[in-house]
Amino acid sequence: MIVVMTAGATEEQVKKVEERLRGWGFDVHLSRGVARTILGAVGAQKDPSMAPMLEAMEGVEKVVHILTPYKLAGRQFKQEPTQLRIGEVVVGGPRVVVIAGPCAVESEEQILTTARAVKAAGADMLRGGAFKPRTSPYAFQGLEEEGLKLLAKARAETGLPIVTEVMNPRDVELVAAYADVIQIGARNMQNFTLLREVGRCKRPVLLKRGLAATIEEWLMAAEYILSEGNYEVILCERGIRTYETATRNTLDISAIPVIKHQSHLPIVVDPSHGTGKRQLILPMARAAVAAGADGIMVEVHPTPEKALSDGPQSLSLEEFAEMTAALRPVAVAVGRER
C-alpha cells in the first residue's frame, strides 16, 4: 500500500499517517519527492478498511494498492488451473465444454425435446431456468420447483448434468437438491447474502459476471463463495453494459485471457446473453473458444418464436447442432479438445 500526500501536506499530517501505519504493524518507507511526499507501507494488509481510513485523513491525496484484493481466487494462491469434475464432465480441462438449453423450463415436452437434441449434438450439460429474474414483474417468472423436477427428469433420461439458477437464499437448499451446478445470475453477482449461502453448499457454482462489474469485482464475488469453503466456482462472462446498442451487451472476450492470467478458476462464455442476437452466437462462440474459454453456454429452444423468454437469442435445435460442429475445428486449432 502506498500513500500519496497532497502537494500542500504538512509535516504533521505526514507524521500522523506514518504513526498510523506503524500502529497497524507496517514498516514505513518515506520518500520525499520534488512535488510530493509518499509513504510506502510494507507488510501484510489485514483489513480492507485501512485504505479508506487513510484516504479520509487530512493531507492524503490517494492510496495506491499494490496487491489484488482477492486471495483465494488469485493465481498467487493457486498456480495450476482449477479443474472441476461434474459427473463425467471436467470443466477447466482440455475439453471445451458446451452447456445448452432453454432460457426457462416451460413444459415437460419442451425441456425433454431440447435435452435429447442437445445431447445428440454433443452438449455436455443442460441449462434451464426454473426461477427466472425478469426485468418486468408481469413477465413469466419460471415454473419453480416444478421446473426443477422437469430438469431432473431430463437428466435421468439423457445423463446430462443440470445447471440452473437460484435467486433466493431460501431456495438454495431446494435448488441444490436438484442441480449439479448452481447458477448465480448477473443481476445477483453482488447479492452477497446469496453468495455466502451458495458458498456454504456442496455444489459447484457458475457465477455470471454482473452487467457492469469489473473483473476485479467479479473475482471478489467469487472470493465470497470460496471464503465460505466452496472452491468449485466456474466464472461465466455474459457481456457487459456499454453505450453500444447494436448488441444487447458487449461480450468482453478479453476477459477470458485476463481471467486466465489473474485467476486459476475456469471460465465459460455465454454468447446468447452477450449479444442478444441469434446470428451473432456462432461467431462469438468461436471467438470465445479461440481466446481460450473453457466452455460455451448457449440458449437453445425447439421453437424460439414461442419461447416465453429470450427467443431472439436462442438457437433452434438445428442451429445448435451446426454450432457445435463449427466449434470443434476452432477448439482443435488452439490445442483444445471438443
Place this chain on the structure above:
Amino acid sequence: MIVVMTAGATEEQVKKVEERLRGWGFDVHLSRGVARTILGAVGAQKDPSMAPMLEAMEGVEKVVHILTPYKLAGRQFKQEPTQLRIGEVVVGGPRVVVIAGPCAVESEEQILTTARAVKAAGADMLRGGAFKPRTSPYAFQGLEEEGLKLLAKARAETGLPIVTEVMNPRDVELVAAYADVIQIGARNMQNFTLLREVGRCKRPVLLKRGLAATIEEWLMAAEYILSEGNYEVILCERGIRTYETATRNTLDISAIPVIKHQSHLPIVVDPSHGTGKRQLILPMARAAVAAGADGIMVEVHPTPEKALSDGPQSLSLEEFAEMTAALRPVAVAVGRER
C-alpha cells in the same frame, strides 16, 4: 407495438406476424413502404413476452415499443406527485428533506453522537447501515440486529425516523420492525426476490438506482414493489458507472427531471456515493436541489478517518452543518422549503 420487417421479408412471413398479432387480440395496421413493411399493433399489450416472441420470428427485424413497460410507477397511472409521510416528515412535498448518518452503525457512541449532531443541524431522518453489502468478504459487514437496536435508540432520543438497508429476504421482517424506511441498495436493485418481499411489507422503501441501471429499469424495479401493493417508494439516485475515474461514480443529475417527467414517485439524491469524495458533496447536493430533487441523503461520521467504511466520502459533523446551511438558499431559489 410496431413490428418492422427485414428488407427481404416474404409475404408469408408478414402474414404470419399479422396472424399472430390478431390472434393475441390486436388490431393490425399494415404499412408497406418503399424499403420495409411495418405492422402497427393497436390494443393493450398484456404480456411482456410478446415482443421477444415476435422478434424471434423469421423476417422480423425489430419490434419498437410505444408504451413504457412500467404502469403503476408512471405519470400516466397517477398524475399528481406522490407525497409520503414518515413520522412528521413529508417526502415529495415542498420541503427538501435531508437524510444523514454514517455509512455503517459502528457503536452506540458513534450513532448517538451523529444522530444528535445531524438533528441539531436540521436533518429530517437518520441513516445508518446494520447490514452492509461489501465488495470484500473480509471487510466489516455490519453489526446486524445490534445495529438496528442502536438505531432505534437514536430515534428514541432524537425523534428522527430511521432509514436502514436490508439485503436478505429473510431479514425483511426484522428490519421492518425497527426501520421507518427500508433501503434497497444499488447492488440489489434487481434482486427481484427482495423487491417482492419489501413490496409485501408495510414500510416505505428507499430504492437506490443500480450501478448500471437505466432509468427505465429502475422504474421497473419500483414497479415490482408497487405491484405487490406497497405504494410508498422513494427513488434514490446515487451515481452510475461510467469510464470516468476522477469520481467514484458519475452522479446523474439529469435523472431528477427525467424521473419527475416520467413518474410520480419522489426522488432523493446521494452525493456521497455519487462522487466518493468529500469535497464534491456540497456542490453536488446544491446541484441536486437546484435540479428539483425532493431530498438529499448524505454520509456523516464524527471521525471520518476512523470510519469502518466510506470515510473518504463522509462529512464531519461540522461539514454537515455547513452543508445544510448552504442548501437552504438554493432550495428557496427553486421554490422549495428547507
Place this chain on the structure above:
Amino acid sequence: MIVVMTAGATEEQVKKVEERLRGWGFDVHLSRGVARTILGAVGAQKDPSMAPMLEAMEGVEKVVHILTPYKLAGRQFKQEPTQLRIGEVVVGGPRVVVIAGPCAVESEEQILTTARAVKAAGADMLRGGAFKPRTSPYAFQGLEEEGLKLLAKARAETGLPIVTEVMNPRDVELVAAYADVIQIGARNMQNFTLLREVGRCKRPVLLKRGLAATIEEWLMAAEYILSEGNYEVILCERGIRTYETATRNTLDISAIPVIKHQSHLPIVVDPSHGTGKRQLILPMARAAVAAGADGIMVEVHPTPEKALSDGPQSLSLEEFAEMTAALRPVAVAVGRER
C-alpha cells in the same frame, strides 16, 4: 513515479529498472515488501514516454503516476482562477455568463431575430455555427463564411461577442477574423492539429469536452492550446456518453467541482447537448450554476421545429427568457451574480 514489480520479478530485472531510472537522473527508493518490490523514482519526469518504456520492461507489473500529466492547466501552476475578458464580459469572474444562440446560422433573419431576443433576455454572448460537424454527410453543413458574416452583423447590431466553431485547421485564420471566441467541438477535442493551430492564434478558445473524454484528457487537450502560448481557454462540459438512453448524453455536473479543484480555467456548461431535450435544459442549467459553473451555453431558435439542426434541444425565444430569469436566484444563492 512508482514502479511496481511483478511477484516473480528477478533481482536482475529489478536492477535493470533501477539502473534505467538512475540513468534518467532520478533518485531511486527501493522498497522490498512481503509480496512485491517497489521502486520510487524521485525527481522531475521530463518525458511522458518514460512510463510506457518502463512498463514494457520484463518483470514490471505497472507504473503508478504521482503527478498530473498537465502542467499549465493545473492549479499548481496557477493558484488563482483565470478570468477572461471578452469585450465587456468577464468569464470566470463573479457573474455567471450566458451564451445563447442557434445551433447553426441559417439566415440573416434567423440570426438577427435570435441575437436581439437573447440580448434582451440578458445573454452575454451569441453562439451560432457557420461550420457544422454533422454525423451524416447528407445533412446541412453550415453556411461557412457567409454564416460568419451574418454573425458579425448580429454582433454589430447587438454588441454581443460571438462564439463560433472551427473544424478545419485551414479555417482558423478566417474564423478568428470574425469570432470573439473560437469553439472547438466535442468531436475535435483530440484533433491535436487543430488544437495547436488555435493555440497559436490570439483568440480565446472554448474547448468542449469530448464525448468519451476523461477530465484528465480534457485538461491535456487544454494543455495543447496553452503550451502553444494561448492562455485564454474556457472549458465547456457538454455531456458524456454512457449506457443511459433517456437523455442524449449524461451531463456530468460533477465535472464542474472537479475542474475547479484541479484547474484554474473557467468552465461553462451546455445543457442543450448535455441532455438533448428541451424540457431538461432549465433544471440542468440551474444544477450547473448551483454546482459552481462560470456560465451556461444554450441553444435558442426562433422556431425550433424548423431548425436545420438540434431543434429538439433548442429553446424558443420565450423559453430562453424564462430560463435566464429562473437562473438568477440560483446564481445569487451560491454567491454569484447574474
Place this chain on the structure above:
Amino acid sequence: MIVVMTAGATEEQVKKVEERLRGWGFDVHLSRGVARTILGAVGAQKDPSMAPMLEAMEGVEKVVHILTPYKLAGRQFKQEPTQLRIGEVVVGGPRVVVIAGPCAVESEEQILTTARAVKAAGADMLRGGAFKPRTSPYAFQGLEEEGLKLLAKARAETGLPIVTEVMNPRDVELVAAYADVIQIGARNMQNFTLLREVGRCKRPVLLKRGLAATIEEWLMAAEYILSEGNYEVILCERGIRTYETATRNTLDISAIPVIKHQSHLPIVVDPSHGTGKRQLILPMARAAVAAGADGIMVEVHPTPEKALSDGPQSLSLEEFAEMTAALRPVAVAVGRER
C-alpha cells in the same frame, strides 16, 4: 419513419405533423391506438434534418427510424463483400491479412529491422506512424515527412505496402504520395474535414473506430469517405471505452459479425490498442480471426522497452513470428487462408 405522439397530443398537433409529412412528399398512415396516436411516413426520406424537426414539434414524443442512415456503406447498397487490392494483397478476400509494424517510425534502423522481420514472419503490410496523435503535447509527435521517407525505403526493400496515419487535412496529399493505405486514427473518426479530404484522394483508407463510437456512427464516418467518391475503405476495430480498467480498451469482437451483417466493407482488428497489453494480443488476435475478421493489425517493435510510444502493447519480433504461426490454424478452422 414513424412519429409517435405524446399521450396528451391534441387533434391539431396530430394534424400539423400529418400536413408536414405530406408537404415533404410522404404518404401517411395514421394509427390511433388506445394510448397513443402514431403516424407512419412512407416514402424516401431525403434529408436527415426531417426527424429532428418533427421531434421539435409540439405533441411529438419521438421519431422512430426504420432505415439505416448510411446508404453507400450498407449491405443493401451492395450485397457482395468489397475486396480491395493493395499491391499483391487482397483485403476482404479469403486470406486473413496481417498488418504489422511499430507504433511510430523512430529511425531507419528501427523501421528496416522491423520491416524485414515482419516480412519474414509472413506480414502482408507494414504499419508505422510518421504523424502521431499523442495525448500529451510534450510526448514524441513523430518524424513527419522524414518518417514517410523511411517507410518508403522499407517498402522498397521488402515490397510490403505501407499503412500510415494522416492527422492534418493539409498533409493528405503528402501522405498519399508515400502511403499505400492512409489511416484515419480513432480520435479523428469524426473529424469530418479530414474524412472528406481523404474521400477525395485516390488511396485506400483504413478507418479506425472512435473510442466511443457506435457502429452506426462508424459506418456514417465511412459514408463521408464513400460519398466523396473513394470506395476503398477498410474498417478497423480497435477497442471501445468502457468502465473496465483491466484492459486499456474493451476490444469489441462482436463488431466484426455486426459489420459483416450491416456492411459490405472489410474489417480488420487491432488487438494492440484494443487491449494495451502484450500478453493479451495473441488470444485476442485469434478471437478476431475466429469471429470473421479480414485481418489483424498489430504493433511490433525490435525493442519494446525502448519504444517511444506504445511499448507495453508491442510485440517483439520473436513474439510476432509466434503470433502469425498461431493464427494460421484458426484461420483455416473458420474456412479462411493464411
